[in-house]
Amino acid sequence: MSQLEVTRHQLQESAEITIADVARAAGVSVSTVSRILNDKPDVAEKTRQRVQAVIKQLGYTPHAQAQRLAAGRSRTIALLYPLKSITVTHVELDFVVGAAAAAGEESYFFNLMTGPVTKMNLLNLYRSAQVDGVILMQIHLQDWRVDFLRDHNFPFVMIGRCADNSGLSFIDLDFEGAALAAFDYLVELGHRHIAFINRSPTLRQQGFGPPVRSFAGYQKALEKYGLPFLYRDVNPTAADICEATLQLLDEQPNLTAIYCVYSSVSVGVIRALRQRGRMVPDDFSVVAIATDQVAQLMTPPLTTIDFPTNTVGYQAAKMLIAKLQQEPVDPHQILLPPQLITRQSTGPV
Numbered sequence: 001m002s003q004l005e006v007t008r009h010q011l012q013e014s015a016e017i018t019i020a021d022v023a024r025a026a027g028v029s030v031s032t033v034s035r036i037l038n039d040k041p042d043v044a045e046k047t048r049q050r051v052q053a054v055i056k057q058l059g060y061t062p063h064a065q066a067q068r069l070a071a072g073r074s075r076t077i078a079l080l081y082p083l084k085s086i087t088v089t090h091v092e093l094d095f096v097v098g099a100a101a102a103a104g105e106e107s108y109f110f111n112l113m114t115g116p117v118t119k120m121n122l123l124n125l126y127r128s129a130q131v132d133g134v135i136l137m138q139i140h141l142q143d144w145r146v147d148f149l150r151d152h153n154f155p156f157v158m159i160g161r162c163a164d165n166s167g168l169s170f171i172d173l174d175f176e177g178a179a180l181a182a183f184d185y186l187v188e189l190g191h192r193h194i195a196f197i198n199r200s201p202t203l204r205q206q207g208f209g210p211p212v213r214s215f216a217g218y219q220k221a222l223e224k225y226g227l228p229f230l231y232r233d234v235n236p237t238a239a240d241i242c243e244a245t246l247q248l249l250d251e252q253p254n255l256t257a258i259y260c261v262y263s264s265v266s267v268g269v270i271r272a273l274r275q276r277g278r279m280v281p282d283d284f285s286v287v288a289i290a291t292d293q294v295a296q297l298m299t300p301p302l303t304t305i306d307f308p309t310n311t312v313g314y315q316a317a318k319m320l321i322a323k324l325q326q327e328p329v330d331p332h333q334i335l336l337p338p339q340l341i342t343r344q345s346t347g348p349v
Contacts, residue, residue: 017060026054076109077320078131079313080117080145082138089264090294091309095159098313099135106321108132117145126154133320135159135313139170141207157320157332159312160209169323171315171334173289175210175261178305178338179217180224182259182287185303185340187225190349191257191285195230195248197241197269198261204233214261230255241268242275249276256284256349263290266302266345281347292341300344308336 019037023030028051035043036051054060079099081092096112103110111131115121122145125131132155136145139160146168149156158170179196186194196218198204199211211233222229230252232244245268248255260266266288270280278284280300287303288295291310295302319332 017058019060022051022054022058022060025058026051073132073324074109074129075107076111076131077103077133077135077317077324078111078113078125079135079317080113080137082114082116091263091291091307094291094309095137095313098310098315099317100313102314102317102321106318108317108321110317119144119148122148122154123152126152132324133157135316135320139172139209141209141212155320155323157316157323159316161333161335162209165331165333167331169319169332171312171319171336172209173305173307173312173336174338175213175289176217176220178289179214179259180221181338181340182305183218183221183225183227185342186257186259186285186287186346187221187227189257189285189346192225192227192349193230193252193254194227194257194259195232195245195252195255196259197244197265198231198233200235201233210261218259228252236262236264238264238268238271241265242272245269245272246275249273249278257346258284258286260286260288263288263294263298263302263304266290266298270298280345285346287340287346295341295343298345303343303346304341306339306341312336 019033020030023033026033028047032043032047033051036048077099079096081095100110100112125134134149134154134156135158136143136149136156137159139146139158139162141163143162146156146158146162150167158168159172161170161172162168183194196214198214198218199208204211204215218231221227230248232248234240234244245258248258249272258269260269266286269286273280273284273286280286285303287305289307290302290304291307292304295304315334319334322332
């Protein structure tokens with residue numbers, strides 16, 4: 001019986017196999033095994049192969065936390081997603097599920113941080129080394145979090161983008177292009193009186209990217225087609241959206257279509273249309289930015305600019321992990337072009 005077979009037999013009768021057991025069986029030091037486990041380059045290839053063979057034969061599994069400490073990394077990424085209530089929407093959950101799936105594929109842990117983001121919170125996160133990098137969401141054109149993380153050389157990527165994205169990695173939907181694509185489609189159907197319902201005025205005034213860029217796309221559509229200015233920006237509650245839509249319908253009897261920034265907006269819109277006896281799509285059309293799953297749940301199924309939130313979360317996490325594993329890495333910037341998916345909420349005038 002060989003020395004390795006004896007060692008393996010003895011260990012099967014005893015406690016958990018340790019790194020010292022591997023070192024003893026391979027005839028090397030514990031530090032050499034540690035360096036091989038952490039992919040350090042300064043180990044002879046022949047020694048590396050021998051140790052890896054012993055690891056496989058003994059069935060040794062490295063202690064994950066010990067590996068992370070030895071490598072000086074937590075192998076953890078975090079998604080900073082401040083939520084305004086305990087209720088999580090399907091769209092919010094999609095971002096999280098996508099990012100968590102990508103982290104798991106790369107053997108990274110995933111944290112979701114939903115509390116308010118302050119400078120002190122970010123500083124503590126940076127100093128404690130709890131995570132190796134973060135995914136930022138709800139990006140503003142001028143965003144202090146971006147400046148803070150960049151100044152501290154802390155790895156991050158964004159879902160969304162700033163006004164100046166030089167040297168930054170992000171994935172975002174082209175909200176400006178989405179608005180223009182929606183109006184292109186509605187005008188092609190013959191609509192000339194088209195309203196646009198945007199997110200709350202406070203968000204646009206604060207420079208939150210999606211409503212700012214959506215409004216810019218709306219302005220381009222008005223100029224392109226010479227359309228009347230029919231606009232509301234409201235808080236994203238069904239009651240407020242329903243009331244805003246009722247006002248538009250009463251003030252503009254010729255109104256035949258509405259474009260909404262988010263699918264949640266369309267719920268209030270359709271409620272108001274039913275109250276005024278308008279039928280979708282027979283005499284009124286509705287287009288919104290939404291995920292495929294949400295669009296299919298609407299009655300009637302909603303014509304949308306597709307927002308693949310699960311894919312966005314997944315790609316953001318992959319982007320961050322690539323940044324952590326490949327130093328230096330060039331900024332990776334993905335601007336998703338608008339994809340119009342026609343369903344049963346739109347029709348010709």
